[in-house]
Amino acid sequence: MTRGLKPSTIIPGSSPVTGIPKTPSYLNKEAKAEWRRVAPILAIERKVLTDADLATLETYCVHYGALRMAEREIAANxxxxxxxxxxxxxxxxxxxxxxxxxAGELGLTPSARSRASMNEYADDDEGFV
Structure with a gap:
């Protein structure tokens, strides 16, 4: 049994985010900084962010902020x-x-990016033998 769709069979999303989405106000300091760092990369540079992806980006940033808080707690105590x-x-x-x-879902890891580029390369080669 397979889990989810293979990357090559996922249809590109509609409702692309064309600008940098507003940073959620309730995120902690580190999470906001990560949002401001990553959102432009996904929305403007790579043009892969859609409205449907915003919750995943938010979750990514929430956990980034929690990770940093936990690291500080461990360093202090x-x-x-x-x-x-x-x-x-x-x-x-x-x-x-x-x-x-x-991060993998958003294409922010090296392996996720390499899978995406491999799929683009495979799509470009269609029709060639």
């Missing part, structure tokens, strides 16, 4: 305190996993 693991480690671990998942 240590990974282990009173013989117990700092609860921030669980936040760090979960946010890292979800961040990478969202």
């Amino acid at each position: 240590g990974l282990i305190s009173a013989g117990k693991r700092n609860p921030a480690y669980g936040i760090l671990k979960e946010s890292s996993l979800l961040l990478v998942r969202c």
Whole structure:
């Protein structure tokens, strides 16, 4: 059983985002900074962001902010305190996993970008033997 559509069978989205989307006000400082860094890359430079992708971008940024907060907590108080693991480690671990998942969906990882470029190359070669 396969999970989801293969990248080559996904139809490009409608409702493209043509400008830099407004940063959600409720994001923490680091999450807002990440939104401001990544949104222009996706919307303006690569032209791949659609209205349907904004929730994934938001989730990516939320977890980026949570990851940074957890890193600060661990740096300030240590990974282990009173013989117990700092609860921030669980936040760090979960946010890292979800961040990478969202980054892959948005094409922000090297492997996601290479899959996309391989699909474009395969599409360009159609009709050639």
